[in-house]
Amino acid sequence: MADFARHVDGERGAGRAGSIGRATSRFAPSGDHQASMADMNGKVVLVTGANSGIGKETASTLAGFGATVVIAARSRTKGEQAAAEIEQRTGRRPELLDLDLASFASIRGAASSFLARHPKLHVLVNNAGLVLDARTTTVEGFETTFGVNHLGHFLLTQLLLDALKAAAREDGEARVVNVSSDAHRWARRGIDWDDLQAEKKYASFDVYAKSKLANIYFTRALARRLEGTGVTTNALHPGVVATEFASSEDMGLLTSFGFKLVRPFLKTPAQGAATTIHLASAPELRGVTGGYFADSKPKHPMRLAQDDTLAERLWAISEQLVASAEPAASAA
Numbered sequence: 313m314a315d316f317a318r319h320v321d322g323e324r325g326a327g328r329a330g331s332i333g334r335a336t337s338r339f340a341p342s343g344d345h346q347a348s349m350a351d352m353n354g355k356v357v358l359v360t361g362a363n364s365g366i367g368k369e370t371a372s373t374l375a376g377f378g379a380t381v382v383i384a385a386r387s388r389t390k391g392e393q394a395a396a397e398i399e400q401r402t403g404r405r406p407e408l409l410d411l412d413l414a415s416f417a418s419i420r421g422a423a424s425s426f427l428a429r430h431p432k433l434h435v436l437v438n439n440a441g442l443v444l445d446a447r448t449t450t451v452e453g454f455e456t457t458f459g460v461n462h463l464g465h466f467l468l469t470q471l472l473l474d475a476l477k478a479a480a481r482e483d484g485e486a487r488v489v490n491v492s493s494d495a496h497r498w499a500r501r502g503i504d505w506d507d508l509q510a511e512k513k514y515a516s517f518d519v520y521a522k523s524k525l526a527n528i529y530f531t532r533a534l535a536r537r538l539e540g541t542g543v544t545t546n547a548l549h550p551g552v553v554a555t556e557f558a559s560s561e562d563m564g565l566l567t568s569f570g571f572k573l574v575r576p577f578l579k580t581p582a583q584g585a586a587t588t589i590h591l592a593s594a595p596e597l598r599g600v601t602g603g604y605f606a607d608s609k610p611k612h613p614m615r616l617a618q619d620d621t622l623a624e625r626l627w628a629i630s631e632q633l634v635a636s637a638e639p640a641a642s643a644a
């Protein structure tokens with residue numbers, strides 16, 4: 313955390329270059345993102361929500377950097393399409409992992425299949441996310457936006473921690489990258505601790521903003537727990553990006569029409585993936601942890617998002633929620 317504070321204040325962290333990625337030349341498989349090419353050969357990367365948008369671009373670029381990329385998707389058909397597209401672009405076919413973040417059983421299954429193939433994980437990109445017009449619940453009964461955007465990734469990360477630590481121990485470092493959003497600023501009053509599941513009041517973008525605030529709290533609390541392990545974690549805002557996000561399937565026609573109107577003015581998915589790729593691969597970010605980035609630069613999230621007491625409160629509640637839902641509940 314101290315490392316990140318130095319970085320954001322004067323960007324002095326940039327001198328502590330490490331060796332996960334050796335800066336070599338430029339690589340732009342999609343033509344327009346500006347990430348420097350890093351050498352990711354021998355590194356294993358897992359990206360959630362990698363069948364579309366920012367996740368697919370991230371997976372594709374990191375595959376182009378030489379990483380063994382595993383793309384997680386809830387739809388096998390969409391996952392296979394993305395894998396084929398990435399192979400066409402980079403000449404490297406990513407592995408496919410079935411993962412529905414709205415189901416703890418699916419998350420546990422995905423983690424087991426991943427670990428059976430890969431004892432080490434160098435970069436976990438928690439990217440999947442959604443916003444929903446109407447309140448729905450996950451398999452375990454949690455409000456879906458909170459359940460997928462925060463709780464699902466919370467559990468997935470816990471299940472993969474040993475593999476991340478093993479990568480750090482043997483190869484010098486590992487990273488967890490959490491795709492948050494500047495939309496966390498809409499949650500001005502912060503998390504509603506008395507209505508975490510939005511049972512009393514549901515407003516789609518308000519619930520979404522809180523889930524993205526939760527991503528920042530998760531990052532800060534995780535960074536503290538990972539001190540000294542060689543595993544770092546940072547969160548980011550990708551910009552406003554023309555993806556499938558808030559499409560008519562998930563939102564009302566009016567909202568999705570609004571998104572379509574502004575689409576030409578938004579970042580392309582490749583531009584939107586640049587900060588994620590930077591956090592996943594930039595050698596100069598070795599050791600930098602607990603931070604929030606936008607446009608590949610450190611940035612302060614809103615003041616409330618920097619409150620570590622609240623971050624710890626969310627961590628404790630998340631642990632309780634996961635424990636309450638399984639495994640006893642699923643065994644019953």
Ligand SMILES: NC(=O)c1ccc[n+]([C@@H]2O[C@H](COP(=O)([O-])OP(=O)(O)OC[C@H]3O[C@@H](n4cnc5c(N)ncnc54)[C@H](OP(=O)(O)O)[C@@H]3O)[C@@H](O)[C@H]2O)c1
Nearest residue numbers: 361364365366412413414439440441493552553555556557
């Ligand atoms: N686009 C923006 O302007 C913007 C701005 C700020 C932050 N973000 C964040 O960026 C991240 C990526 O979004 P995007 O813009 O690339 O949108 P996207 O194209 O809609 O991609 C979202 C991905 O998440 C997956 N996903 C949704 N629910 C899931 C579940 N239950 N289990 C597993 N995967 C699930 C989607 O799978 P399906 O294809 O099966 O739905 C899709 O692959 C999100 O976390 C979002 O909050 C986006």
